[in-house]
Amino acid sequence: MTRTGKTKKEVVLEFRTTGILDAARRVFAAKGFHDATIDDVADTAGIAKGTVYLYYPSKQELYWAALRAGIVTMVEEAAREMSQASTVADKVHAFIASKINYFEARKDFFKVYFAEFGNALTHPAEMQRQFKQLYLHQARVLAKVIAEGVRRKELRPLRAESAALAIADLTRGIVVQRLVGWSKAPAEDDIQFVFDLIWKGLAHR
Amino acid sequence: MTRTGKTKKEVVLEFRTTGILDAARRVFAAKGFHDATIDDVADTAGIAKGTVYLYYPSKQELYWAALRAGIVTMVEEAAREMSQASTVADKVHAFIASKINYFEARKDFFKVYFAEFGNALTHPAEMQRQFKQLYLHQARVLAKVIAEGVRRKELRPLRAESAALAIADLTRGIVVQRLVGWSKAPAEDDIQFVFDLIWKGLAHR
Amino acid sequence: MTRTGKTKKEVVLEFRTTGILDAARRVFAAKGFHDATIDDVADTAGIAKGTVYLYYPSKQELYWAALRAGIVTMVEEAAREMSQASTVADKVHAFIASKINYFEARKDFFKVYFAEFGNALTHPAEMQRQFKQLYLHQARVLAKVIAEGVRRKELRPLRAESAALAIADLTRGIVVQRLVGWSKAPAEDDIQFVFDLIWKGLAHR
Amino acid sequence: MTRTGKTKKEVVLEFRTTGILDAARRVFAAKGFHDATIDDVADTAGIAKGTVYLYYPSKQELYWAALRAGIVTMVEEAAREMSQASTVADKVHAFIASKINYFEARKDFFKVYFAEFGNALTHPAEMQRQFKQLYLHQARVLAKVIAEGVRRKELRPLRAESAALAIADLTRGIVVQRLVGWSKAPAEDDIQFVFDLIWKGLAHR
C-alpha cells in the first residue's frame, strides 16, 4: 500500500531538485559563483544544461537556492539543539556545537556560505531579505538566551545582540581554522575551546 | 634637508601606482572582483586601460596588489601600536583598537579585504603565501603576547594561536556590524566591548 | 440526412488541426515567426507541446500550414466572387473587394501573410512552390480577366500580368493602411478608392 | 596640404562604420534579421566579433543603422529628383523612377527594406518613430504634389495621402517583380509601365 503521499511528479521534482542543488553546492564550493558554470553544475548532476533551467530560472537563483537550503537546515538544527538545552551555558554551548558539527559534515556548504558572507558587504542588495532574516533570526535566538542570562545574573551585563553575533563570528572562525587545517583538534576540543573562551574570557581569575 | 633619493622615474612610478591602487580599491570595493572591469579602474584613475597594464600584468595581480598594500600597512600599524603598549591587556586592546580604527578610516579597503576572506576557502591556492604569511604574521605577534601572558599567569591557560585568531575574528565581526549599521556606537565603545568580551568572557564572576 | 462520411479519426484530426492552426495564426501574428515559440502555440491551443508535433513535423511546417490555410480560402473566395461578376470592371472590383473584406475579417492572418511577403525575397527557396503557385494563381486569374478586357478594348493595352500584380499590391497596401490606422474610412470607401484609382488613374480626363 | 577636415579618428570611425554597415546590409539581405549572426557580419566585414560591438551596441541597433542609412539616402534622392521636375506628371514620374533605379542599384538594401516592411505590422513598436517618419516623409512630399495637382485640376479629385501611398506600393511591387525575375523588362520600361498605369488607369478612354 503506497502511502508516500507524494505523486510521481513530486518525486521526480524532488529528485531533480536535490540532485541539482547538491551539484550546485559542490561546484560553487569548488569554484565560487563566478567561475562556476551552469555546465559544471549540469555535468556534476549528470544532466543536460537545459535541464537545470527547468528547475531554476537563472544561475543566480540556483546559487541562492543552494545557499538557502543549507542555511535553513543549519538554523533549524541550531534552534532545535538550543531548545533542548536548559541552562544558559548549555544553550550557548549547543549553539556552538551545532554549527561546528553542521559545517564539519557539510564542508562544501560552508565554503559557499562563507563566500557569500564576503559578498554581503559588496552586494548588500543581493543578500536578500530572506538571508539576512534567516541569519539574524538565529542570532536573535541566541541574543534572547544571552539577555535572559544577563537578567538572571548568570552572565555579565553586556550587549546581547553584539555578543550573539560575536559568538557566531568566533564559531565561524574556528570552522575556517579546521577547514584550512590550522586546527587539527577533534571537533569536540574546538567546540570546548570556543565555548570556554567566550564563556570565561582570556583573563585569569 | 631631505633628499628623497628618488629619481623622477621612481616618482612617476609611485604616482601611477598609488593612483591605480587607489582606484582599484574603490572599484573592487564597490563591485567586487568579478563585476569590476579594468575599464572601471582606469576610468576611476583617470588613465587609459592600457596604462593599467603597464603597471600590473593582470586584473588578478592588480587586485592582489591593492589588497596587499592595505594589509601591509594594517599589519604594520597594529604591530606598532601593540609594541607601544606594555601590559598584555594593553597589547590586546591595542590590537583590537588598531584594527577597528584602521578599517573605520578605510571602509573601501575593508570590503575588499573581507570579500577576499570569503574567497580564501574557495581558492586557497590564490590566497598566496604572501597573504597568508602577512595575515598569520599579525596573528602570530598577538599569539606571542598571549602565550607570554599565559606563561606569566596573567591569562588563563589556552591555545594561544587559536585565541589570537579568535580575537581577529571578533574584531573583524564588529567592523562588519559597524559597516552594515547594526552597531551605531562610537568606535571607542565597540573597541571596549570587544576587549571586554574577550577579556572577561560572558560569565558573571 | 447528411452523412459526413468522416470517421471519428478524421473528426479528431480536423478538430486538432483546426485548433492548432488557429492558435498558430494568432501567435505568429502577434510575435512573428522567430519570436513565437511552439510552447506559445500549444498553450494558446490548450494542448501540450508534444501534441503539436503529432500534427506538424516542425515549427516551419506549422507556419506554412497556417499560411497555406489562409491563402487557400482567400484565393478561393476571390475566385468565386470574381466568377460571379460579369463585366471586367465588376470582376476587378470583386477581386479588390474580396481581398479587403477577407483581410478585414482576418487581421491576424493578414499579419502573417504580410510578414511572409517580406521574407519571400530573403528566403526564396522557402517560399515554396506551393505558395508561389497559389499566389500566382489568383494573379493569373485576374490577369486573364485583364487580358480579356484588353482584347475587348474595354481596357487600355497593357501588360496584363504586371497589371494584375499591381492591383494585388494596391489592394494589399490599402489593407495595411487600414490596419495601422492610416485609413479610417469604411471598407466600402477604401474598396471604391482602390478600384477608382486603378480604373481611372490619377489624371483628369 | 591636407584639407580633409577630418581627424584620423574620424576617418577610422567612418571606415569601420561603412564597412560594418555594408557587411550588415549584405548579411541581413541574405539571411534575414534572425538568421544572421553577428559573427556573419564580422566575418563579412573582415573584423572580429567584438569589434562590431565597438560601433553598434546590439544586433538590433546595427540592423536599424543599416536600414536607416539606406532609407535616408533613398528618401533624399527621391526628394531631390522630384524637386528637379516641374510638372505634376514629371514629379510623379521622378518619384517612381528614382525608387526603381535606387533599388535596382542596391538590391541587398531592398531586401532588408522590404523584409522590415513585413515586420512593421507585427512589431509596430520597433518600427520606431524615425523610420515611420522617414517613410511618411517621402509619402507626404508626394502627397503634396498630388494635392497640388488636384487643386490645379490636373488630377482627378482623390485622397492625396492614400494615392501617394498607393504609388509607393505600386513602385515597390514592381521592384519585387524585377528582383524575383517576373519582370525582365529594362528598368525604363517598368518605370513607364508603373507611371502609365497609375496615371491613366486601366480603363480605355
Next chain:
DNA sequence: GATGAATGAGCCTTCATTCAT
C-alpha cells in the same frame, strides 16, 4: 610611456525537437 581600438574566448540562456510514459 600612454593610449584605446581590436581581438576572441567564454558563458548564460533559449527553445525546437525528441521520447519515455
Next chain:
DNA sequence: TATGAATGAAGGCTCATTCAT
C-alpha cells in the same frame, strides 16, 4: 494519442588582454 521532461546546439554579448601608433 497525448504529455511534458529532457536535451544540447546556437548565439548575443562581455571584457581581459594585446599591440600598433
